[in-house]
Amino acid sequence: MRWKNLRERTVYENRWFRVNLADVELPDGAHLDHYLIRLRPVAAATVVNEANEVLLLWRHRFITDIWGWELAAGVVEDGEAIESAAAREMEEETGWRPGALRHLMTVEPSNGLTDARHHIYWTPEAVYTGAPEDGFESDRREWVPLKVVPDLIARGEVPAANMAAALLLLHHIRLG
Incomplete structure (x- = not known):
């Protein structure tokens, strides 16, 4: 129908x-x-290091009044390539410049209400460039072991569905 x-x-x-x-x-x-x-499209990115730790932001979302782990993400600017936006957001929000990004997934977080598409990328390498330009967007940035991701999600510590899906896929890709 x-x-x-x-x-x-x-x-x-x-x-x-x-x-x-x-x-x-x-x-x-x-x-x-x-x-x-x-x-407008949203682009997100993270890095998973050699120790299988993922770089995450701990942030508060005032709309839902909830704290949780997220990947760096933001709106794609007019004329900007989605992958470039993902790299820019990651560096601005974490202080880490990603290496070559790999497309992880594209999701529609609420397709009964909005046409939003979230494009999520990851990389196995990044270079620390200094304090994040947009440090105000999160309380802290941490390397979190991928092995604990399912438990974080089960405890509600990754409340955003798009972030939970991306982290579970990364968990599967890196840890099988």
Whole structure:
């Protein structure tokens, strides 16, 4: 069964997102108004070192009032390549410049409400360049053993679904 978006109009817009109202036709021919959020792509990146430790940020999200582990991430700027944005965000937020990035996954964290796509990368090497430019985005940055990732997720210490999925995939890739 396919829903059809017949048309949509913007009801609010800023530099980060647009809220649109869509006229949706359901398979039985009925119509409904459906709000949706149009977002720019997000790029995220981390490094897994030779000791199988992953570089993570411990940060507070005021919207949900929850602390948790995350990868460095941010919005892809207009005209910026997604992989370049991932590298930029990692260095700005952690102080580590990544080596050649490898695409890990692309996820849609809430595709019933938004068209957001999160592109997640990783690298086995990085160079420390100094204190993070955007150090205000996290309370601390730490090397966390990949072997503890499933336990962190089970305890709710990785609350963002996109981050949990990425860390579990890295756990599988590196530790089997």
